[in-house]
Amino acid sequence: MKYNCIVAQSGGPTAAINASLAGVCQGVIDSDMYDTILGSVNGIQGVINKKFLNLSELAAKDADFITKLKATPAMFLGSCRYRLPDYNKDNKIYEDIFKTFEENNIGAMFYIGGNDSMDTVDKLSAYAASIGSDIKIAGIPKTIDNDLVKTDHTPGFGSACKYLATSIREIAYDTFIYALPSVTIIEVMGRDAGWLTAASALARNDFSPAPHLIYLPELPFSTEKFIEDIKQVQKKYSNIIVAVSEGIKDENGEYISSTTAAADKFGHAQLSGTGKCLENLVKEKLGLKVRSIELNVLQRCAGHISSLTDLNESFELGKKAVSLTAEGKSGFMTTINRISDSPYQTTLSYAPVCEIANLAKDVPTEWISPDGNDVTEDMINYLKPLIQGEIENTFNDGVIEYLDISHLFHEI
């Protein structure tokens, strides 16, 4: 007898998370063990609320469904930010979830997300083991933050890097036109890890050194040193571009950002305004023409400039998760191992999700320049393969066209 599967997405969107979903769909279609793939709408909450989309049906109806899904950014199944309780203290919700699994003849559940989402995979697979259930629970990584451990990099990161590098190069062109000295501060997403901010270095080319300065959250940020750094760069360049992580902190661990950081559901600080804060500082200390630019959510949803390498890897990680559960594995996250930077070679593997959930991978300090205001060549060699290749966009009436996601519109 064949089993059905459930797949869900959780956390913040990326340009590649639907590519992993497409990979899971393809994996199930190709599998001898699995029959229907159900999409749980809004993460694990879709299982709890029994809100499913029949993805097998959608794929059967539209021969291009999987191809279109692969190139659609954000989350076709919607997201949630829901944390399961400890099942030793409160197992009611687990009983409900596994009852729904049974009712739907579920053999495996795939959860695509970041380190918070891997906590859900960890708890569900541990609970399954505790009750002797044979249902497999698998994690598939995604996050533009690239901060998951046990994998060389994460799906969605490469596309965010490609958007960032292209946008910063274009902002540099915009900036260089004026004879007047100026500073442009670009605030990049990444609360605690500076991976994405580091990728701003990819905007440089033979003639343009922009961004001239790069600050990651892994090292304490000194406003005095920052002003000194700008003065140094000013000796050579008139229009200066600075890339800075939204999460930079001072030597006491306080966020530089001007607004009071409120905590989100998981206890993470919600930041905004780091660039604005530095803009005001430069204005006050140097009296220069200065502008700050917050690249905001487009870093994670600008699907029209996705990295082909990223989408392909994300797809394969989804497929791999299906084949691993079919082999009987559970409680893992699929991973990418890098063999070499150039030529870029990788293999796909997996690691126990309990060694991944709730952990974060910082940028190693040896990949930050000794001065703390740039990244090293090793970092650039690591990043460069991840942004290679472009996708073919579909435009309709002049605007980018993606899969219909109106099933996510929520009734009031």
Next chain:
Amino acid sequence: MKYNCIVAQSGGPTAAINASLAGVCQGVIDSDMYDTILGSVNGIQGVINKKFLNLSELAAKDADFITKLKATPAMFLGSCRYRLPDYNKDNKIYEDIFKTFEENNIGAMFYIGGNDSMDTVDKLSAYAASIGSDIKIAGIPKTIDNDLVKTDHTPGFGSACKYLATSIREIAYDTFIYALPSVTIIEVMGRDAGWLTAASALARNDFSPAPHLIYLPELPFSTEKFIEDIKQVQKKYSNIIVAVSEGIKDENGEYISSTTAAADKFGHAQLSGTGKCLENLVKEKLGLKVRSIELNVLQRCAGHISSLTDLNESFELGKKAVSLTAEGKSGFMTTINRISDSPYQTTLSYAPVCEIANLAKDVPTEWISPDGNDVTEDMINYLKPLIQGEIENTFNDGVIEYLDISHLFHEI
């Protein structure tokens, strides 16, 4: 004897201003009357400082120069924001400029810019007439604001619209994933004219009504009405997208953005943008999850998503200016006349620059919905042809590649 020409660019950048420059170069190359085309670096200031690039030489050295130039955003020749004095009061600078023209055997000067730049064209051509000079002075329009009179629309506007529509659609995908009700406010460039903000309507498609609300600066903005509008949309949609011009003003003509100020970490008052201001308002009045996004300079420099229609028209307007000066005309700006929306048909023409300089064209109120929170079908029919067609981008090592502009790096 053949004459040489000068071309310069002025004002803020667009994705299409280099396409007009490429058109001027092509026009001069094709012309029997003109020989060398000199690029004045940093607008009219390049003429004053005798800082020229020999564009004929660059085009001769690289067969792809004009094609690459056409697709490079911002300004290959750099910009300036320089206003010539009234020559009746102070003609010294005019004497210097025309001496430089004579020294370089200049027959025509082409100035690509917005309504401020057309003031320079107006003054130089009037001065030429006053001294009996035969040197022709021509204007070529550009501005993402689309606020020049006497032309159906302006080069650069269509590309900005295309970027805006695609970005808002992608932001909508990012927003729709959450089950939690939310408001996302997108602040669009355009201080006084709402043309670009109106183009946010192009992000809509068969299933997505985002942006649900659109506010232009042509009508007074009421914060009370805004909150009521959101409440109305909330009856039907959970995740609401609002597009708002940076330049909206209250009924007293005060910018909405000037009404709030917060203190940053360093204790300084921080002027918020319009979007941030409305974000705080929604948070306070409705207690909803709310985010504001300032699309910033990428609206005018995101060359990778230029409108092919826009680049082609911009190129032709540059060529047209050359042929008009060769016919003996001066003191004009090239213009686009629309014959029909669908099929989209236009002719190129020209108008006296004295009827254009320093004037601005607002959005007609009949193209704003009676409720003041949307645009009409007529507006959409006007906008749609301008974003049609895509360009072929060149990527190098995963990042968009444009012409080398290091000649704009300014010595300190």
